[in-house]
Amino acid sequence: xxxxxxxxxxxxxxxxxxxxxxxxxxxxxxxxxxxxxxxxxxxxxxxxxxxxxxxx
Numbered sequence: 314x315x316x317x318x319x320x321x322x323x324x325x326x327x328x329x330x331x332x333x334x335x336x337x338x339x340x341x342x343x344x345x346x347x348x349x350x351x352x353x354x355x356x357x358x359x360x361x362x363x364x365x366x367x368x369x
Contacts, residue, residue, distance in 0.1 A: 314337075315340075322336075325339055325340065
């Protein structure tokens with residue numbers, strides 16, 4: 314794994330437990346979303362036929 318500062322590791326572990334996923338899965342989600350948000354990865358395609366809550 315990637316060495317993390319204790320405070321960072323504790324925070325990730327807490328969030329992962331809250332979400333019911335492993336720390337590795339959480340890191341993958343966070344990293345992918347950061348890369349998408351900062352335009353390093355293309356945004357995932359949205360299924361036009363799926364219903365969504367809210368409005369755009």
